[in-house]
Amino acid sequence: MGIPGDEILSRVATGDGHGENTSYFDGWKAYDNDPFHPIHNPNGVIQMGLAENQLCLELMQDWITKNPQASICTKEGVSEFKAIANFQDYHGLPDFRKAIAKFMEKARGGRARFDPERIVMSGGATGAQETIAFCLANPGDAFLIPTPYYPAFDRDFRWRTGVQLLPIRCHSHDNFKITEAELAAAYRKASDSKIRVKGILITNPSNPLGTTMDRETLRTLVRFANEERIHLVCDEIFSGTVFDGPEFVSVAEILQEDPSICDGDLIHIVYSLSKDLGVPGFRVGIIYSYNDAVVSCARRMSSFGLVSTQTQRLLASMLGDDDFTTDLLAESRRRLLHRHRAFTAGLEGVGIRCLKSNAGLFCWMSLKPLLKDATAEGEVKLWRVIVDEVKLNISPGSSFHCTEPGWFRACFANMDEETMETALRRIRTFVRRANEAATAAKTKKRWDTALRLSLPRRLEELTVLTPRLMSPRSPLVQAAT
Amino acid sequence: MPQQLLSRKAACNTHGQDSSYFLGWQEYEKNPYDPKTNPTGIIQMGLAENQLSFDLIESWLESHPDATGLRRDGVLVFRELGLFQDYHGLPEFKKALADFMGESRPNTVKFDPHKLVLTAGATSANETLIFCLAEPGEAFLLPTPYYPGFDRDLKWRTGAEIVPVRCSSSNGFRITKAALEKAHRRARKLHLRVKGVLMTNPSNPLGTTMTRVELDTLIDFVVAKDIHLISDEVYSGTNFDSPGFISVMEAIQGRKNVAHRVHLVYSLSKDLGLPGFRVGAIYSNNETVVAAATKMSSFGLVSSQTQYLLSALLSDKEFRRSYIVENRRRIKERHDLLVRGLERTGISCLNSNAGLFCWVDMRHLLKSNTFDGEMELWKTMVYQVGLNISPGSSCHCDEPGWFRVCFANMSAETLELAIQRLDDFVVSCHGHKVICNSGCRMQSCMPKWILTLPSSDRMLER
Numbered sequence: 052m053g054i055p056g057d058e059i060l061s062r063v064a065t066g067d068g069h070g071e072n073t074s075y076f077d078g079w080k081a082y083d084n085d086p087f088h089p090i091h092n093p094n095g096v097i098q099m100g101l102a103e104n105q106l107c108l109e110l111m112q113d114w115i116t117k118n119p120q121a122s123i124c125t126k127e128g129v130s131e132f133k134a135i136a137n138f139q140d141y142h143g144l145p146d147f148r149k150a151i152a153k154f155m156e157k158a159r160g161g162r163a164r165f166d167p168e169r170i171v172m173s174g175g176a177t178g179a180q181e182t183i184a185f186c187l188a189n190p191g192d193a194f195l196i197p198t199p200y201y202p203a204f205d206r207d208f209r210w211r212t213g214v215q216l217l218p219i220r221c222h223s224h225d226n227f228k229i230t231e232a233e234l235a236a237a238y239r240k241a242s243d244s245k246i247r248v249k250g251i252l253i254t255n256p257s258n259p260l261g262t263t264m265d266r267e268t269l270r271t272l273v274r275f276a277n278e279e280r281i282h283l284v285c286d287e288i289f290s291g292t293v294f295d296g297p298e299f300v301s302v303a304e305i306l307q308e309d310p311s312i313c314d315g316d317l318i319h320i321v322y323s324l325s326k327d328l329g330v331p332g333f334r335v336g337i338i339y340s341y342n343d344a345v346v347s348c349a350r351r352m353s354s355f356g357l358v359s360t361q362t363q364r365l366l367a368s369m370l371g372d373d374d375f376t377t378d379l380l381a382e383s384r385r386r387l388l389h390r391h392r393a394f395t396a397g398l399e400g401v402g403i404r405c406l407k408s409n410a411g412l413f414c415w416m417s418l419k420p421l422l423k424d425a426t427a428e429g430e431v432k433l434w435r436v437i438v439d440e441v442k443l444n445i446s447p448g449s450s451f452h453c454t455e456p457g458w459f460r461a462c463f464a465n466m467d468e469e470t471m472e473t474a475l476r477r478i479r480t481f482v483r484r485a486n487e488a489a490t491a492a493k494t495k496k497r498w499d500t501a502l503r504l505s506l507p508r509r510l511e512e513l514t515v516l517t518p519r520l521m522s523p524r525s526p527l528v529q530a531a532t
Numbered sequence: 533m534p535q536q537l538l539s540r541k542a543a544c545n546t547h548g549q550d551s552s553y554f555l556g557w558q559e560y561e562k563n564p565y566d567p568k569t570n571p572t573g574i575i576q577m578g579l580a581e582n583q584l585s586f587d588l589i590e591s592w593l594e595s596h597p598d599a600t601g602l603r604r605d606g607v608l609v610f611r612e613l614g615l616f617q618d619y620h621g622l623p624e625f626k627k628a629l630a631d632f633m634g635e636s637r638p639n640t641v642k643f644d645p646h647k648l649v650l651t652a653g654a655t656s657a658n659e660t661l662i663f664c665l666a667e668p669g670e671a672f673l674l675p676t677p678y679y680p681g682f683d684r685d686l687k688w689r690t691g692a693e694i695v696p697v698r699c700s701s702s703n704g705f706r707i708t709k710a711a712l713e714k715a716h717r718r719a720r721k722l723h724l725r726v727k728g729v730l731m732t733n734p735s736n737p738l739g740t741t742m743t744r745v746e747l748d749t750l751i752d753f754v755v756a757k758d759i760h761l762i763s764d765e766v767y768s769g770t771n772f773d774s775p776g777f778i779s780v781m782e783a784i785q786g787r788k789n790v791a792h793r794v795h796l797v798y799s800l801s802k803d804l805g806l807p808g809f810r811v812g813a814i815y816s817n818n819e820t821v822v823a824a825a826t827k828m829s830s831f832g833l834v835s836s837q838t839q840y841l842l843s844a845l846l847s848d849k850e851f852r853r854s855y856i857v858e859n860r861r862r863i864k865e866r867h868d869l870l871v872r873g874l875e876r877t878g879i880s881c882l883n884s885n886a887g888l889f890c891w892v893d894m895r896h897l898l899k900s901n902t903f904d905g906e907m908e909l910w911k912t913m914v915y916q917v918g919l920n921i922s923p924g925s926s927c928h929c930d931e932p933g934w935f936r937v938c939f940a941n942m943s944a945e946t947l948e949l950a951i952q953r954l955d956d957f958v959v960s961c962h963g964h965k966v967i968c969n970s971g972c973r974m975q976s977c978m979p980k981w982i983l984t985l986p987s988s989d990r991m992l993e994r
Contacts, residue, residue, distance in 0.1 A: 059727070059760065059793065064664040064824035071827065108611040115602065115610055122602070124593045124841060132593065133586040139807040174652050174832035175617075181831050185689050186542045190668075211663055211689070211828070280537070316537065330614040332836030334652075348542040352689070355659055356652045356832035360808030361841065 068210035074431065075100070075202040075450035082444045089469060097474045100444040102258065102412045103465035104292065104329035106386040107379060111328065114375055121368035123361055135360045141353050143172050147363040150370035151337060155322060157376055158291040163303035165339060171349045173336035174356025176288050176323035180207035180252075182352045183319055183338060186345050187282050188214040188249040194284070195237045195251045197221050197229045199415075199451035199458070201258045208252065216252070217241050220454055223417075226406065227260055229253075229268055234275060250282030250317075251275070256289040256299065259451050259460035260415050261408030263299045270312065273305050277313040284319045291327030291380055294388035295409035306341065315341035324366070326412065327383070333362045387412070387464060390471070394463045397475035401482040412464035419457030421485050430456040441481045443474055541689055556910070556920045565918070567945065575950045578920045580736065580888045581941035582770070582805035584862040588855050589804070592845060602840065609840070616836040619829050621650040625839040628846035629813060633798060635852055636769040641781045649814040649825040650839070652832030654766050654799035657812040658685045658730075660828045661795055664821050665760050666692045671724040672762070673697050673715045675707045677891075677927035677934070679736045679764075686730065695719040695726070698930050701893075704882065705738055707731070707746050712753045728760030728793075729753065734767040734777060737927050737936035738891045739867075739884030741771055747783040754793060761794045769803030769856060772864035773885035781815070791817040800842070802888060803859070809838045863888065863940060866947065870939040873951030877958050888940035892921070895933030897958070906932040917957045919950055 070076075078100045087095035119125040123132045138144065145167070152165040173179035188194065190213025196204065197219040208216055219237040221227040234251075241248045251272060255264040276283040285302040293299040302318055320339040325331035335358050338349045370376055395405050395414055406415040422429045427449050434447040437459075448458035463471055556578060565573035597603075602610050616622065626645035633643045651657040666672065668691025674682060675697040686692055697715040699705040712729070719726045729750060733742040742750075754761040763780035771777035784790045796815040801807035811834050814825050846852060870890055871881050882891040898905040903925050910923040913935075924934035939947055 059665070059758065060820055060824070061664055061667050063667075064820065069824075069827040103615060105611075105615065108614055111614070112608050112610040116608065125597070126594060129590055129593050132590050133583070136586070136589075136806045136808050137581060137583060139801070139810075174656075175830075178831045185539060187539055189539050189541075192539075206830075211831075282537075325617075328614075332614050332616040334617070334833050334835050342538075344538055344542065348538065351684075354653075354684070355656045355689075357810050359810050359835035359838040361838050362835040365837065 063211055068206065070203065070206040070210070073202060073450055074434065074447055078434075078438050078444040078446060081438045085442070087442070087470065087473075089473075093473075094442065096438065096442045096444050097470060097477075098444050098465065099461045099463070099474060100446045101465050102326065102462050103331065104326055104383070104387075104412050105465050105467075106329070106390065107383045108329055110379055110382060111330075111369065114369055114372070115365075118368060118372075121365050123364055131364065135364050138360050139357070141172070141350055141357055143170070143358065144360060144363045144367055146367035146371065147358075150367045151322075151335075153373075154370045154376055155290070155337075155339070157380060158327060159299060159301050159304065163301050163307060165303065169339050169341070169346050171338040171340070171346055172353045172356070172358045173338055173349070175325060175331070175334045175336040176286065176321055177203070177207050177336065178334075178356035179321045179323065179336040179338045180204065180284075180286070181210075181212060182349050182356075183284055183321060183345075184208045184212040184214045185352060186348045187284070187319075188212065190214065192247045192249045193217045193241055194282075195219050195234070195241070195248060197227075197253060199227070199259055199448055199453035200252075201254060202446075202450050202452075204252065214249075215246065217246070217248070218452055218454075219251075223406075223455055223458075226262070227257075227415075228265075229272065231271055231275075234272070238275075238279065248279070248281055250284055252284045252286070254286040254288070255302070256287075256293060256410035258289065258411060259413060259446070259448075260406055261411035261413055262406065263293055263297060263410050265297065266300050266305070269300055269302060269305055273302065273313045273318070276317050280314075280317070282317050282319060283313075284321060286321045288321065288323045288326050289411050290322070291383065292387055292412060293410040294384040294391060297409065299410065303339075316344075317342070319345060327380075333366070334358060335362065335366065390463050390468075393468070394461075394471060394475070397472075398478065401479050403478070403482065413460050413462040416459050416461055417457055418459055421482070422457050425456055427456050433457075434459070437481070441477050443477060556914045556922075559914050560920045565946065567943075572918065574914065574918045574920050575946060575953075576920050576941065577938045577950060578922045578936075579941050580802070580936075580938050581807065582802055582859075582863070582888050583941050584866065585805060585855065585859045588851075588858060589845065592848070592851050596844060596848075602837070613836040613840050617833065619650075619826055619833060621648070621834065622836065622839040622843055624847065625834075625843035626650070628843045629798075629811075631849075632846045632852055633768075633813075633815070636777075636803060636856060637779045637782065638776060641779055641785075643781075643815060647815055647817060647822055649816075649822055649829055650834045651812040651814060651825075651829050652834065653801065653807070653810045653812040654764065654797050655681065655685050655812065656810075656829075656832040657797045657799070657814045658682070658762070658764065659688075659690060660825050660832075661762055661797065661814060661821075662686050662690045662692050663828060664824045665762075665795075666690065666727040668692065669724070670727045671695050671719050671722075673712065673719070673726060673729045674928075675699050675705075675711070675729075675731055677705070677737055677924055677929035679732060680922075680926050680928075682730070692727075693722075693724050695722070695724060696928055697729070701882075701931055701934070704740070705735075705891075706743070707749060709749050709753065712749070716757065726757065726759055728762060730762040730764065732764040732767070733780065734765075734771060734886035736767060736887060737889060737922070737924075738882055739887030739889055740882065741775060741777045741886050743775070744778060744783070747778060747780065751780075751783060751787065751790060751794075755787075755789055759793070762797060763794070764797045766797065766799045766802050767887050768798070769859065770863050770888060771886040772860040772867060775885060777886065793818070795821060804855075806842075809842070810834060811838065811842065866939045866944065869944065869947055870937065870951065873948070874954070877951070877955040879954070879958070889936050889938040892935045892937050893933065894935050895931070897961070898933050901932060903932045909933075910935070912957075917953050919953060 082096045082098045085095045087097045120127040122128045123135045148167040148170040151170050152167040155165045173182050193215040196216050198221055220233050318341045322337040324335040340346050404417050430447050430449055437443050446460040560574045560576050563573045565575045626648050630643035630645040671693040674694050676699055695715050697711050768777055784794050798813045800811040816822050880893050898909055906923050913919050913921055922936040
């Protein structure tokens with residue numbers, strides 16, 4: 052007789068491919084166990100590991116109040132209820148596709164054109180990435196991806212698809228830009244290992260860097276893809292969060308400006324409303340491909356993750372309101388710029404440097420001066436101190452596959468201004484104390500600081516500071532970013 | 533463009549949508565019936581939708597402005613909902629859904645919301661379960677005839693295989709131990725490791741609920757083989773007549789070594805008629821399956837806006853109870869209308885007590901007792917009679933001549949018209965050896981190319 056348990060489940064179900072046993076999610080658990088609240092729990096952990104955009108939700112809320120007909124449930128809109136509730140065509144509501152195409156154009160300042168017929172729905176960008184992987188690659192094939200990158204790509208792109216992600220190393224001395232040399236090296240390394248590279252996956256604007264890709268680098272990638280006849284998947288989920296110059300350049304513009312640069316069949320864009328509009332709960336993922344066969348295949352696969360027609364209807368109406376979206380994008384950018392400036396200035400005040408960024412909902416900051424050891428372990432130790440003692444859930448660079456220890460991603464758009472000030476105060480206090488301790492230690496015993504082989508004084512310290520790798524109970528209580 | 537540029541999954545036909553069936557869909561799309569603007573168009577009877585009870589939901593909405601206006605106690609909850617993407621789902625919604633499921637199964641089973649995983653429709657639920665339970669190349673046994681969409685949902689991206697459990701009209705298409713064993717042997721011969729059985733109860737396309745004997749047979753079988761049992765119960769709320777529906781969760785009560793291997797799939801697309809909202813669920817007593825499926829649901833979560841609306845709707849006990857009763861009454865009425873109408877035309881149906889369709893016996897109308905004959909008859913139905921009904925071969929039925937005919941996705945008038953058209957057709961062909969000649973609706977003969985289309989690999993939507 053069989054024994055109840057894991058033996059009768061698949062490897063996919065019982066393995067770690069979901070990626071939730073990593074430090075990225077560990078910090079969330081710490082937050083879940085002790086969440087900050089200005090009144091009820093002022094000493095709780097502040098969530099800075101969640102790239103949500105909460106800055107403009109009330110503008111949308113306002114719009115919904117003034118536009119009851121956009122909902123199929125209000126008396127103004129209920130006449131549409133039956134048709135909408137019954138509609139399950141995976142092409143999606145035509146108005147919805149048109150509105151999304153228009154919004155994507157607007158987020159790119161009208162510099163790119165999008166054809167509504169190429170808009171394919173998916174279960175969030177999460178679903179979009181997985182679907183694209185299923186369409187473009189077989190199990191065992193690989194995509195190259197510049198580091199550092201969004202940790203959940205390991206799940207989205209690889210878990211159920213069996214596709215691999217191989218890094219293109221980027222370095223701080225280049226401001227983490229992708230260089231031709233590293234790109235070629237990554238490609239060569241894969242070929243030497245007899246791994247078939249099917250494409251490159253980039254995020255532009257970048258998560259976690261918060262930078263937009265310059266035109267030249269983008270053109271280099273596009274040309275490389277064309278030469279090697281591999282795909283280029285561009286996750287442009289943060290395209291509407293570009294709050295400062297330089298201007299965002301979408302891969303769509305590259306193709307438009309110079310169609311001969313690349314076979315369009317190789318270019319695909321992933322998009323979502325989770326960041327630009329701040330509505331991850333609505334599960335609106337989009338695949339936009341210039342390859343007809345991919346559009347067709349992805350559309351069939353979208354049966355596994357269509358957008359609720361109730362939501363399609365609401366958004367078709369909201370995003371179809373031209374004046375509203377113009378104002379929303381402008382105001383969102385203004386608020387992001389303001390928040391970004393306040394946060395980075397606060398960090399600079401205590402000598403913490405951030406990578407110069409112009410987009411995204413986060414900063415990529417260097418805490419190298421605070422590392423006892425300039426190693427991955429040193430980074431993790433520092434991170435645990437920040438989570439457990441400073442009570443800030445920021446995300447360690449190693450969870451983003453960053454090759455240089457000491458970098459951390461801190462999100463700033465998922466909280467109000469007061470909470471951000473509280474976070475900055477805690478950082479200031481921590482840095483001051485760390486500097487004082489460092490100075491004190493230096494005068495006492497030189498060998499104790501910044502030596503690669505230095506060990507904690509007590510063994511217990513090491514145990515306490517090592518991240519617990521446990522089965523997550525609910526790591527994604529808030530989000531998957 | 534060379535096929536190798538894309539994956540094998542993209543280039544293959546396992547999604548099943550290249551089949552000749554789609555001719556019927558396409559023909560319907562080109563020429564859809566409308567009582568005013570296109571009275572001679574094709575009537576869509578290949579779509580198992582429930583359009584009978586929207587007004588019940590609409591009137592609930594009209595009297596509950598808070599839920600509809602995204603308010604809780606007068607306060608707007610848009611912000612909260614917009615941000616809510618926890619794959620555990622909205623607790624109020626899961627509780628309401630669990631209660632609704634319990635009441636649809638005449639309260640014989642109590643569903644625990646913590647064992648529910650929300651997915652983007654039953655389509656996603658079924659695929660997710662297969663990802664959890666089978667490796668690529670492993671197989672599930674499915675009793676025939678079965679919903680053609682399973683070929684896509686269970687096999688396409690998972691790489692799993694389906695081995696049919698052949699059921700026959702000789703015993704009303706009931707599942708027997710012999711048929712299960714035969715299928716299992718066949719899988720072994722094909723070197724396929726069987727990981728489970730997947731059944732649909734109530735059955736699509738048969739419209740019958742499984743008997744206690746069948747359920748016990750299935751449960752005994754999966755225990756003996758140490759495999760899983762997936763019960764797709766999306767039609768559980770459409771059981772309009774006796775015998776009453778018995779859920780697999782009821783059938784396993786009191787049995788040992790079974791709870792961890794039995795999983796249920798549900799959806800609101802049929803019972804509530806809300807396919808657009810993409811609300812599916814997996815229910816399992818196996819914690820590992822629930823945990824894995826929950827993580828996988830990230831690829832297809834239910835919109836928080838929709839969860840919120842439906843949690844309000846389904847939390848209303850009074851609404852739940854009255855909806856279930858009235859919905860069933862209307863389905864029965866419509867079912868009876870079709871069955872009686874077909875009887876008058878000399879066409880019989882499998883005796884059914886659930887579902888949104890009838891499994892119709894048109895064997896006596898076949899020119900030849902073959903699947904080619906079935907295809908020919910089907911094309912006649914689509915092009916001459918103007919009815920898009922679904923051929924049994926697309927449901928992997930072993931015997932030619934059976935068709936699934938839906939009745940709940942149109943008005944009573946349209947259904948009457950469909951019956952009338954069928955009647956006219958049968959009368960006009962009565963006594964003629966060859967169908968599709970003079971006396972039929974269309975003047976021209978069918979073009980040769982229609983008759984030469986491949987007869988394999990048909991599929992259709994529920």
